[in-house]
Amino acid sequence: TxxxxxxxxxxxxxxxxxxxxxxxxxxxxxxxxxxxxxxxxxxxxxxxxxxxxxxxxxxxxxxxxxxxxxxxxxxxxxxxxxxxxxxxxxxxxxxxxxxxxxxxxxxxxxxxxxxxxxxxxxxxxxxxxxxxxxxxxxxxxxxxxxxxxxxxxxxxxxxxxxxxxxxxxxxxxxxxxxxxxxxxxxxxxxxxxxxxxxxxxxxxxxxxxxxxxxxxxxxxxxxxxxxxxxxxxxxxxxxxxxxxxxxxxxxxxxxxxxxxxxxxxxxxxxxxxxxxxxxxxxxPDVAPYEHMKIRILNGGHAAIAYPAALLDIHFVHEAMEDVDIRAFLAKLEREEIIPVIPPVPDTDLNDYFALIERRFLNPKIADTIPRLAQDGSNRQPKFILPSTADRLSRGEDVVGLSLVSALWCHYLAGKTDSGKDIAFNDPNIDRIRAAATAAKGDPGAFLELRDIFGTVAGSDLFRKRFAHALECLQREGTRATLRRYLENRL
Ligand code: NAD
The missing domain is CATH 3.40.50.720 (NAD(P)-binding Rossmann-like Domain)
Known part of the structure; x- marks a missing residue:
């Protein structure tokens, strides 16, 4: 009709x-x-x-x-x-x-x-x-x-x-x-x-x-x-x-x-x-709600995009059905992202994250990993690195958040774990790929992207965690590295 x-x-x-x-x-x-x-x-x-x-x-x-x-x-x-x-x-x-x-x-x-x-x-x-x-x-x-x-x-x-x-x-x-x-x-x-x-x-x-x-x-x-x-x-x-x-x-x-x-x-x-x-x-003030959404939802998307891409996963709900990726996201959010979000009125942040997991699992929406993986040079500094910076300024560890940065760097090297070429979509792709390539023998070279990493790049703890995670990804691959993180062995 x-x-x-x-x-x-x-x-x-x-x-x-x-x-x-x-x-x-x-x-x-x-x-x-x-x-x-x-x-x-x-x-x-x-x-x-x-x-x-x-x-x-x-x-x-x-x-x-x-x-x-x-x-x-x-x-x-x-x-x-x-x-x-x-x-x-x-x-x-x-x-x-x-x-x-x-x-x-x-x-x-x-x-x-x-x-x-x-x-x-x-x-x-x-x-x-x-x-x-x-x-x-x-x-x-x-x-x-x-x-x-x-x-x-x-x-x-x-x-x-x-x-x-x-x-x-x-x-x-x-x-x-x-x-x-x-x-x-x-x-x-x-x-x-x-x-x-x-x-x-x-x-x-x-x-x-x-x-x-x-x-x-x-x-x-x-x-x-x-x-x-x-x-x-x-x-x-x-x-x-x-x-x-x-x-x-x-x-x-x-x-x-x-x-x-x-x-x-x-x-x-x-x-x-x-x-x-x-x-x-x-x-009276939407800022706490924006903060929650950007760090938990958009940060969550930015965290799962690269391990999923490296494992040749196309849809967001398929990434969430992968037990290692899903557990990686949950551990990262619960242990590192959520603890540094200021309280949001009438909202339990753990409940909010449980809802996000359910939404990401929705197969009907058919949202794609290439869409989430694009434009990392804008998204990582908006959605991930502020959480890293907050933790470092409180003297808290950043094992999981450093792994997110390392996964992005490893993805920018250009091949999935099975050897397929990755197609990129990022306005700064030449510059960030050059830094990722230089990071193969020298992990710190990626952190020289100062407009992206800002003050975080000056932290010895972050540099050490990032270098270790990247070397582990290069040596053992994405899944083994995720498992190390999940078993507290990274
Ligand atoms: P859409 O492509 O369906 O519609 C975009 C609209 O914006 C069109 O009417 C287009 O004419 C207009 N537009 C685009 N560029 C413009 C410009 N330079 N000047 C004037 N008008 C312009 O996209 P959408 O899904 O409706 O998303 C639009 C916006 O809504 C997003 O960019 C985002 O800010 C917000 N949003 C979208 C979603 C989502 O999931 N789609 C979720 C939350 C917020």
């Missing part, structure tokens, strides 16, 4: 459908970046809230700036902006149709987008535009006002092309008309995403209108949030499953795990939907 408002009654036989009248919804949110994650996360929380009969004046209007967004808009418009969301637990799947989105502004039409942003009914502008969408300079880690796209919007604020140019034009129009500004809510996977978004919006304003920048800093809220739900990309396989298993002809369904989490700072001067009734946690 072709998905549409008119066919929802038929679709209700195989999937749950909105319990509310779509005609009764009114727009309250403009969302930039209507990709898979938004449709698996924010749009689902709102759909849950609307199903409770609440807050029907907070429906979503989509927006985007890329040419690819126009194609996506057409697909959604062709099905009344409805989305099929297939939620997959380890041994159970279910489909639902969500209806929280009621329109989608034409990408490229700045005038129409700014007019909608200036509408007083819009009280939140939210974003999922990927980490790369924030114009952060990789070297300094802060907003780059010299980026050509930003410079172009600063030179021509009346016809913006970037998300931040549009948000700024909308805020400027509201200030001129005396309409209170909307809250800008980033839902991207970036630590301190609210702060990063504020830096981009006010940084752009400062280039063309410093008084507007001051007004934004004084009046616009940018709450920080931590978001979590593993949501792979949609391909022909997902479209076929929606049709074959649920009888829904959806041009762009979303598949995701059943788990979802959203922790948000409650800073919404123009009001917000009662998302706490749909399971969102409102907290």
């Amino acid at each position: 072709k998905l549409s408002l008119a066919t929802l009654k038929d679709i209700a036989a195989t999937a749950s459908v909105p319990a509310y009248e779509r005609g009764g919804l009114a727009a309250g949110i403009v969302h930039f970046g209507v990709g898979n994650f938004h449709r698996a996360h924010q749009a689902v929380y709102l759909d849950d809230l609307f199903n409770l009969g609440l807050d029907h004046d907070w429906a979503i209007v989509g927006a985007g700036v890329l040419p690819s967004d126009a194609a996506m808009r057409d697909k959604l418009a062709g099905q009344d902006f409805l989305t099929t969301v297939v939620e997959q637990d380890n041994n159970r799947s279910g489909a639902r149709v969500t209806g929280a989105m009621i329109g989608y502004l034409a990408p490229g039409n700045a005038a129409a987008t700014v007019a909608r942003l200036a509408d007083p009914a819009i009280r939140i502008v939210s974003l999922t535009i990927t980490e790369g969408g924030y114009f952060i300079d990789p070297a300094s880690g802060v907003f780059d006002p010299t980026h050509p796209a930003i410079a172009a919007d600063a030179a021509n604020p009346g016809d913006p092309k970037t998300v931040f140019g549009l948000i700024l034009a909308g805020l400027s129009a509201r200030r001129d008309k005396g309409i209170a500004p909307y809250t800008v809510m980033s839902c991207d996977n970036i630590p301190h995403n609210g702060k990063v978004t504020r830096a981009a919006v006010s940084g752009l304003a400062r280039l063309s209108d410093p008084a507007l920048a001051d007004w934004i800093e004084a009046n616009v809220a940018f709450p920080n949030g931590m978001v979590d739900r593993i949501t792979p990309a949609t391909g022909p396989r997902e479209i076929a499953i929606a049709a074959d298993d649920y009888g829904i002809d959806d041009a762009w369904p979303v598949f995701c795990e059943e788990f979802k989490q959203w922790v948000l700072e409650d800073h919404f001067p123009q009001g917000r939907p009662a998302l706490e009734k749909a399971g969102v946690q409102f907290v």
Whole structure:
């Protein structure tokens, strides 16, 4: 059955459908970046809230700036902006149709987008535009006002092309008309995403209108949030499953795990939907939650990626089914990572890790080891080395964390344990591979990547542990080294 408002009654036989009248919804949110994650996360929380009969004046209007967004808009418009969301637990799947989105502004039409942003009914502008969408300079880690796209919007604020140019034009129009500004809510996977978004919006304003920048800093809220739900990309396989298993002809369904989490700072001067009734946690400070997620979940992914790759394992759930890799992850998290994470309100970190193990074991998600193994030069310093540094500064040992660094180095040497060539995907690959090659006779050579290892490279204990683990990997191979670690013989 072709998905549409008119066919929802038929679709209700195989999937749950909105319990509310779509005609009764009114727009309250403009969302930039209507990709898979938004449709698996924010749009689902709102759909849950609307199903409770609440807050029907907070429906979503989509927006985007890329040419690819126009194609996506057409697909959604062709099905009344409805989305099929297939939620997959380890041994159970279910489909639902969500209806929280009621329109989608034409990408490229700045005038129409700014007019909608200036509408007083819009009280939140939210974003999922990927980490790369924030114009952060990789070297300094802060907003780059010299980026050509930003410079172009600063030179021509009346016809913006970037998300931040549009948000700024909308805020400027509201200030001129005396309409209170909307809250800008980033839902991207970036630590301190609210702060990063504020830096981009006010940084752009400062280039063309410093008084507007001051007004934004004084009046616009940018709450920080931590978001979590593993949501792979949609391909022909997902479209076929929606049709074959649920009888829904959806041009762009979303598949995701059943788990979802959203922790948000409650800073919404123009009001917000009662998302706490749909399971969102409102907290004064999201930093402890971000810390937990980055070190345990992202750090866990970064730890299993290299032993799995070296053992020719392709899927994440297959890595977790390998007894040695699974035990390695558990020992590393329990003995070294979790003990140095500051307490998180109302959360038992061991329970959180048990849930992560279960999520990594989910075979339906089909997440891959090559995806986790890519970009190590960015991921190791964000997800692993801060735990190493914290332990060293407390005088604690780092046997397991040093092994993670050694596994990454051994992987960069280019062959799996069975002798297959490894394909790399890392922006710094030449430099890090050269260091890994030099480490064959001289382990310390890898730690000369000072921008990656930072202060950790100066620790004698870390250098000793790393060198020993790497030599053991080179001499005995990955599995034997993991077993040494598991038996406290490394
Ligand atoms: P996606 O590819 O399905 O969608 C990405 C969206 O961002 C598209 O609408 C695209 O047009 C837009 N976009 C990309 N680059 C942009 C740019 N430079 N300027 C403006 N818009 C841009 O990806 P997704 O799965 O929806 O993930 C998007 C983001 O959501 C991630 O980068 C991450 O920050 C966050 N997230 C994703 C997951 C996940 O498992 N997929 C989990 C947690 C958080």
